[in-house]
Amino acid sequence: MASSSIRDVAARAGVSVGTVSNVLNHPSKVSGPAAERVHAAIRDLGFVRNGAARQLRAGRSSTVGLIVLDVRNPFFTDLARGAEERAAQSGLSVLLGNGDENRDRESTYLDLFEEQGVLGVLISPLGDVTARLERLRARGTAAVLVDRSGDESRFSSVSVDDIAGGRLAVDHLLAQGRRRIAFVGGPFDIRQVADRHRGAELSVGSHPDASLEVVPVPALTVQAGRAAGQSIVRRPAAERPDAVFAANDLIAMGVLQALVMQGGGVRVPGDIALIGYDDIDFASAAVVPLSSVRQPSALIGRTALDILLEEADDPALDARHIVFQPELIVRESTGG
Amino acid sequence: MASSSIRDVAARAGVSVGTVSNVLNHPSKVSGPAAERVHAAIRDLGFVRNGAARQLRAGRSSTVGLIVLDVRNPFFTDLARGAEERAAQSGLSVLLGNGDENRDRESTYLDLFEEQGVLGVLISPLGDVTARLERLRARGTAAVLVDRSGDESRFSSVSVDDIAGGRLAVDHLLAQGRRRIAFVGGPFDIRQVADRHRGAELSVGSHPDASLEVVPVPALTVQAGRAAGQSIVRRPAAERPDAVFAANDLIAMGVLQALVMQGGGVRVPGDIALIGYDDIDFASAAVVPLSSVRQPSALIGRTALDILLEEADDPALDARHIVFQPELIVRESTGG
DNA sequence: CCAGGTCTGTGAACCGTTCCATTCTGTCAT
DNA sequence: ATGACAGAATGGAACGGTTCACAGACCTGG
Numbered sequence: 051m052a053s054s055s056i057r058d059v060a061a062r063a064g065v066s067v068g069t070v071s072n073v074l075n076h077p078s079k080v081s082g083p084a085a086e087r088v089h090a091a092i093r094d095l096g097f098v099r100n101g102a103a104r105q106l107r108a109g110r111s112s113t114v115g116l117i118v119l120d121v122r123n124p125f126f127t128d129l130a131r132g133a134e135e136r137a138a139q140s141g142l143s144v145l146l147g148n149g150d151e152n153r154d155r156e157s158t159y160l161d162l163f164e165e166q167g168v169l170g171v172l173i174s175p176l177g178d179v180t181a182r183l184e185r186l187r188a189r190g191t192a193a194v195l196v197d198r199s200g201d202e203s204r205f206s207s208v209s210v211d212d213i214a215g216g217r218l219a220v221d222h223l224l225a226q227g228r229r230r231i232a233f234v235g236g237p238f239d240i241r242q243v244a245d246r247h248r249g250a251e252l253s254v255g256s257h258p259d260a261s262l263e264v265v266p267v268p269a270l271t272v273q274a275g276r277a278a279g280q281s282i283v284r285r286p287a288a289e290r291p292d293a294v295f296a297a298n299d300l301i302a303m304g305v306l307q308a309l310v311m312q313g314g315g316v317r318v319p320g321d322i323a324l325i326g327y328d329d330i331d332f333a334s335a336a337v338v339p340l341s342s343v344r345q346p347s348a349l350i351g352r353t354a355l356d357i358l359l360e361e362a363d364d365p366a367l368d369a370r371h372i373v374f375q376p377e378l379i380v381r382e383s384t385g386g
Numbered sequence: 387m388a389s390s391s392i393r394d395v396a397a398r399a400g401v402s403v404g405t406v407s408n409v410l411n412h413p414s415k416v417s418g419p420a421a422e423r424v425h426a427a428i429r430d431l432g433f434v435r436n437g438a439a440r441q442l443r444a445g446r447s448s449t450v451g452l453i454v455l456d457v458r459n460p461f462f463t464d465l466a467r468g469a470e471e472r473a474a475q476s477g478l479s480v481l482l483g484n485g486d487e488n489r490d491r492e493s494t495y496l497d498l499f500e501e502q503g504v505l506g507v508l509i510s511p512l513g514d515v516t517a518r519l520e521r522l523r524a525r526g527t528a529a530v531l532v533d534r535s536g537d538e539s540r541f542s543s544v545s546v547d548d549i550a551g552g553r554l555a556v557d558h559l560l561a562q563g564r565r566r567i568a569f570v571g572g573p574f575d576i577r578q579v580a581d582r583h584r585g586a587e588l589s590v591g592s593h594p595d596a597s598l599e600v601v602p603v604p605a606l607t608v609q610a611g612r613a614a615g616q617s618i619v620r621r622p623a624a625e626r627p628d629a630v631f632a633a634n635d636l637i638a639m640g641v642l643q644a645l646v647m648q649g650g651g652v653r654v655p656g657d658i659a660l661i662g663y664d665d666i667d668f669a670s671a672a673v674v675p676l677s678s679v680r681q682p683s684a685l686i687g688r689t690a691l692d693i694l695l696e697e698a699d700d701p702a703l704d705a706r707h708i709v710f711q712p713e714l715i716v717r718e719s720t721g722g
Numbered sequence: 723c724c725a726g727g728t729c730t731g732t733g734a735a736c737c738g739t740t741c742c743a744t745t746c747t748g749t750c751a752t
Numbered sequence: 753a754t755g756a757c758a759g760a761a762t763g764g765a766a767c768g769g770t771t772c773a774c775a776g777a778c779c780t781g782g
Contacts, residue, residue: 053525055738066762071740081760096521101501102447103738106438106767113498121482122463122667130457134484138491143498146457146482148470155474162449162479165437185432189389272667303671311675331458331608332668335639337675339647391768402732407770417730439768442737 054095063091074099105167110190113143114358115163116172117156119197119240120270121148123300124330125347126174129196132351133172140359142169151240151269153177164191170358172196172351176240180205192361196354197345198241206361206369208354212242215343215376216249219295219325220262222341222378224253226385228293228323229260234278234305235297236266243270243297246327250295263291270297275304283308283316290316293323293384299333302326302340306383310337319385329379339381346374390431399427410435441503446526449479450694451499452508453492455533455576456606457484459636460666461683462510465532468687469508476695478505487576487605489513500527506694508532508687512576516541528697532690533681534577542697544690544708548578551679551712552585555631555661556598558677560589562720564629564659565596570614570641571633572602579606579633582663586631599627606633611640612648619644619652626652629659629720635669638662638676642719646673655721665715675717682710 060067065084072079073088080088091097105111116133118126134144145168147159156176163171164185170192173179180203183193187205195207223231233250235243247264254262265282267274275296282290282305296302302324309316309324318324318338326333329344353372361367396403401420408415409424416424427433441447452469454462470480481504483495492512499507500521506528509515516539519529523541531543559567569586571579583600590598601618603610611632618626618641632638638660645652645660654660654674662669665680689708697703 057738067739068741068763069761072761075740079760084761096524098497098500098521098525100442100503100738101498102438102441102503103767104501104740106436106442106738106769107740109767111438121457121466122460124458124460127458127463131484131486134486138494143483143494146484147479148467148482150467150470158474158479161434162437164434165440167436167438188432189434272671300667303668307671311670332639332671334647335608335643335668335672337671337673339673392770393768403769404733404771405731408731411770415730420730436768439737440770442739442768443770445737 054097055100056097058095059088059091059097062095063087109167110169111167112141113145113166113168114170114172114355115145115147115159115166115168117147117149117159117163117174119149119174119176120151121146123270123298123328124332125298125328125345128330128347129174129351132348133355134351135348136352136355142359144355149174149176151176151237157182160186164189167191170194170362172354172358174198187365190365192358192365194354194358194361196350204369206357206371208350208357208372208374210345210350210374210376212245212376213249213252215327215345216246216251216295217253218249218376218378219246219327219343220250220253222380222384223293223295223323223325224257224260226293226319226323229257230291230293231260231262232265232282232291232294233262233297234265234267234275234294234301235270236268238266240270246295246297267297267301270300272300272304272307275301276308277304279305279308280312282322283312287321291322294325296324296326299326299328299330299340299342302342303332303336306336306338306340318383323385324383333379334381336383338383341381341384342379344377344379350374390433391436392433394431395424395427395433398431399423445503446505447503448477449481449502449504450506450508450691451481451483451495451502451504453483453485453495453499453510455485455510455512456487457482459606459634459664460668461634461664461681464666464683465510465687468684469691470687471684472688472691478695480691485510485512487512487573493518496522500525503527506530506698508690508694510534523701526701528694528701530690530694530697532686540705542693542705542707544686544693544710546681546686546710546712548581548712549585549588551663551681552582552587552631553589554585554712554714555582555663555679556586556589558714558716558720559629559631559659559661560593560596562629562655562659565593566627566629567596567598568601568618568627568630569598569633570601570603570611570630570637571606572604574602576606582631582633603633603637606636608636608640608643611637612644613640615641615644616648618658619648623657627658630661632660632662635662635664635666635676635678638678639668639672642672642674642676654719659721660719669715670717672719674719677717677720678715680713680715686710
């Protein structure tokens with residue numbers, strides 16, 4: 051209630067409102083003694099700038115919004131930390147919204163950020179958000195797609211080549227002598243999932259005696275992976291794949307739990323080799339250390355923020371598309 | 387640039403600005419046909435409310451801020467999801483700030499939320515933030531401490547009894563016949579760490595032949611745990627503890643990696659039993675499935691948000707302190 | 723036919739800041 | 753002494769909504 055405004059500060063310091071504002075924003079324009087008095091008044095009154103008023107006048111804020119697919123996926127929190135780190139260097143803050151693999155949530159955060167007038171939006175989109183982003187851009191808000199190879203769009207993007215990643219994973223499985231590959235992943239309207247699967251297809255396509263099946267899951271979570279793993283275990287041994295490529299490490303961890311712990315003695319990699327994607331911190335500590343495809347998560351976040359800031363500065367800039375290459379990490383789960 | 391204001395909408399719909407505002411905020415006060423025209427105008431113009439202006443006038447926003455200790459800790463992301471879920475039910479949004487076990491970051495987010503005039507703040511504090519929260523409250527912003535048993539303070543809190551949790555863990559280790567317990571955790575100015583350690587002390591104190599040592603770590607991360615684990619492995623076998631209680635599962639996973647994979651054949655639980663804290667999703671999929679102390683993370687988030695909303699409604703409400711009880715989860719890492 | 727009431731819709735004040743044109747003060751060269 | 757000029761401080765106009773007292777329009781019952 052007793053929150054004081056810039057007017058109160060001005061009155062107490064015996065200067066005008068404009069001077070207080072100058073102390074805060076253009077200190078060089080104010081003489082030493084006056085600035086001193088203003089600072090004292092601010093301290094005494096516990097004055098805090100009203101961000102709403104500030105932003106209303108200024109037209110834009112100093113925060114950027116980041117919407118991730120799933121905040122419980124360590125890949126995204128690592129990415130978020132990368133972005134935050136870079137933002138902090140520029141005196142900006144990152145507001146993290148959890149899309150939760152849910153279009154409504156994604157849309158709600160987009161609304162929120164739009165209303166809040168953030169400087170820019172970093173988004174790892176679930177569906178097609180170009181229309182929404184187009185509108186944002188029209189109002190002067192920059193947007194960069196993260197973890198999405200969006201060369202089709204007019205928005206900059208920072209991503210990892212997921213097709214190459216899928217290839218890398220399945221080439222490795224094939225090199226280990228596996229032939230009946232199962233891709234456990236979904237939903238397929240998530241671009242990363244579709245791309246990783248596509249990479250797997252390409253790899254399998256070049257081996258005439260290899261086959262690829264799809265075990266669909268409803269979400270990229272440990273729980274969903276566990277369920278998929280159980281469905282594999284329930285099959286007669288002869289009908290099981292001899293290798294599983296999971297769309298991400300969360301799924302892979304779930305599959306692993308089902309195979310090794312609940313499964314009737316399925317051996318990994320003996321009976322079924324397993325490889326995940328993202329190389330999260332926990333992958334190497336799994337019951338069978340998990341092979342994976344590593345993405346430079348923090349670097350993606352940092353890079354995306356850099357691009358966002360450049361575009362916020364100069365909206366006329368052409369869209370750029372940074373694509374990082376994934377890296378194969380071999381551990382015991384593929385019998386490396 | 388071409389962003390349209392409520393005045394543009396009013397002009398196009400042939401009504402006054404007041405009416406447009408009513409359509410948006412008090413639909414019952416506007417007749418059908420007029421509301422229709424306004425909605426059409428909003429659609430045509432792609433009008434989006436300016437949150438800053440809205441909030442400036444209204445004095446409060448519809449977002450709550452959540453500051454967590456470390457966004458990479460699954461415990462906190464689960465908690466965040468619980469809070470988000472409940473917030474969504476009330477048409478609110480949660481902005482997630484990553485304190486990153488760093489006082490500056492924590493403070494920066496507090497500043498940000500204060501300037502933004504959020505409805506309330508949920509915080510899992512690193513240091514002593516009561517002075518800051520006191521000021522927030524003076525300006526009409528509610529605050530609830532999460533994962534912190536703050537009965538000493540005048541702020542509501544939702545937490546888990548960490549002393550009981552520490553007891554639970556070490557009682558279990560003692561029951562398994564272990565006597566030389568090491569507590570791996572830090573920094574101790576994090577209340578949860580101190581409390582879990584205290585619980586361990588209490589437990590050990592009632593067993594005359596048991597001892598407790600502390601292996602301090604600089605942060606609650608997998609990396610820090612790994613380093614601590616390595617330091618244990620490097621000791622002569624006789625000087626190693628026969629059980630490790632890790633301050634959280636991240637630490638435990640790191641210790642586990644060091645002991646089992648890099649260590650010279652240290653067996654878990656054969657040589658050293660290991661128990662963590664939080665029971666994150668990954669704990670059960672660890673190389674040796676990890677015993678842990680489970681906290682109802684999502685429930686904590688939901689409850690904290692409920693309390694926050696009640697206090698935001700009625701600031702005169704007395705502070706409440708909800709304390710949940712932790713639950714022991716026994717898996718192989720303690721030879722259960 | 724009019725007093726009184728209910729609905730709709732109006733218009734202007736206001737929120738707290740920033741920005742800018744303007745005024746004031748003092749210094750200095752002419 | 754005066755005009756020019758720089759630096760410091762001022763005052764008021766935005767910014768884009770929300771709110772509220774009030775005005776018309778329309779109905780109803782006496």
